[in-house]
Amino acid sequence: MAYDPSNVFARILRGELPCKKVYEDEWALAFHDINPLAPVHVLVIPKGPYVSMVDFGANAAPEEVGGFFKAVAKVAEMLGVNERGYRILANAGPDANQEVPHLHVHLFAGAPLGPMLRRVSAG
Numbered sequence: 206m207a208y209d210p211s212n213v214f215a216r217i218l219r220g221e222l223p224c225k226k227v228y229e230d231e232w233a234l235a236f237h238d239i240n241p242l243a244p245v246h247v248l249v250i251p252k253g254p255y256v257s258m259v260d261f262g263a264n265a266a267p268e269e270v271g272g273f274f275k276a277v278a279k280v281a282e283m284l285g286v287n288e289r290g291y292r293i294l295a296n297a298g299p300d301a302n303q304e305v306p307h308l309h310v311h312l313f314a315g316a317p318l319g320p321m322l323r324r325v326s327a328g
């Protein structure tokens with residue numbers, strides 16, 4: 206899938222839409238999800254135009270990949286969730302219900318998060 210620069214996270218990166226910022230550096234921006242599904246629900250996005258983890262892994266420079274994952278770790282540390290625990294999730298494509306076509310990881314924490322995933326069957 207080609208990157209669509211009109212997606213909502215691209216607009217946040219360009220400053221066209223507001224966000225509740227948690228962290229920002231050269232490689233990544235982290236902000237609170239507008240519709241939180243846990244007491245802590247933060248999104249971390251790379252600054253470059255990547256649709257998914259496959260796109261990112263295939264096309265981003267090693268510094269971008271490293272910078273992004275270091276930012277994810279930094280955000281978990283800053284939020285103070287490392288000891289009690291947290292969950293990181295990245296949706297890609299229709300089977301995963303990816304809504305925003307700019308790579309993002311969700312960081313959930315702040316309460317017991319329950320099972321990893323409800324069981325799904327092939328179909």
Ligand code: AMP
Pocket residue numbers: 213222224237238239240241248295296302303304305306
């Ligand atoms: P996904 O299904 O993984 O693509 O998730 C997209 C997430 O982006 C959802 O959890 C939305 O609540 C969140 N979201 C959409 N628009 C915004 C926004 N303007 N600011 C913060 N979060 C947003």
